[in-house]
Amino acid sequence: MGYLILGSGGLGTALAHELAARGEEWLLAGRQSPRGLDPTCYFPLQEVDPLSFEALFTLYDGASLPTVVINTIGLLSDLNHMPERRVEEVTPQWLCESLQANAWPQLALGANLSRLMGPSSRLWLCSLSDLAGSLGGLESNGQGASRYSYRMSKAALNMxxxxxxxxxxxxxxxAGVITVHxxxxxxxxQQPFKSELDRTLLQDPTQVAPRLxxxxxxxxxxxxxSFLDLQGQPLPW
Structure with missing residues (x-):
């Protein structure tokens, strides 16, 4: 079984370490090569644009596809934008950037995989989502009526x-597709928002990786x- 992991942040790196420990075949595509991992199992994916994804999938031309693809790419804030607390703060630019980072990579993966798969292909595509993008769970998923662009882009990811x-x-x-919270x-x-969070709820990515x-x-x-939690239970759309 081969794995392709998108995103070399906290969870992507933890997944790569866990797969290495399990003796699995894996490839990590992200903006930086994590320390302590085989550099030959890393692909530099600096941007989430069509050319970058096409370059990544040239590695699978004439080769076996992975049987599990995990997309951990996500964006909540950057140096110039913080999550919106009021509707007056929403801008077309940040909404589009959020959609490109949070919703589009899954479609790019789906398109490139579809070009290479056949009717008998067996594969799972899993993207990391967030209960914050749940329409049905809006009242109970925290943060009140804030984070417009993030929430909307995660709802788009689920759809x-x-x-x-x-x-x-x-x-x-x-082949199958799921999103997981x-x-x-x-x-x-989460670094800029730690003061707002219950520290007891913050999980170490190294604990999440094997469960995922x-x-x-x-x-x-x-x-x-489906939209699932780590226990495999369905979550509200």
């Missing part, structure tokens, strides 16, 4: 997964198109 899963049912019945993690993404891998290993075809 994209459902559409892609429905398309693959006919084209590639052995892993819960809060102690990663650089075990969840994916136990998936059934009927779960394709």
């Amino acid at each position: 994209g997964a459902r559409i892609l899963a429905a398309e693959w049912v006919d084209r590639f019945p052995g 892993p819960g809060l993690m102690d990663t650089p993404m 891998l075990d969840l994916i290993a136990g998936l059934t075809p009927a779960q394709s198109g």
Whole structure:
């Protein structure tokens, strides 16, 4: 079983270390090569644009595809933008950047995989989502009515997964798509907001990684198109 991991942040790096410890075949694509990992298993993916994804998938021309693809790419803030607390703070630029970072990579992966898969291909595509993007769970998922661009882009990610899963049912019945809410993690993404968070809820990515891998290993075809937590329980859309 081969793995392709997108994103070399806290969870992506933890997944690579866990897979290395398990003796699995893996490739990590991200902006930086983590320390302590085999550099030959790293691909520099500096941007989330079509050319970067096409370059990545040239590695699979004439080669076996991974059987598990995990997309950990995500964006909550950057040096110039913080999550919006009021609607007056929403800008078209940041909304588009959030959609490109949080929703588009899954579609780019789906498109490139679809070009290479055949009717008998068996593969799982898993993207990291967030309960913050749940329409049905808005009142109970924390942070009140804030983080417009982040929440909207994660909701778009979930919808994209459902559409892609429905398309693959006919084209590639052995392939599936899910989104997973892993819960809060102690990663650089949360660094600017730690004072606002309950520290007891922050998980170490090294603890999340094996649970996520075990969840994916136990998936059934009927779960394709689902939004799940780490226990495999369905979450509200």
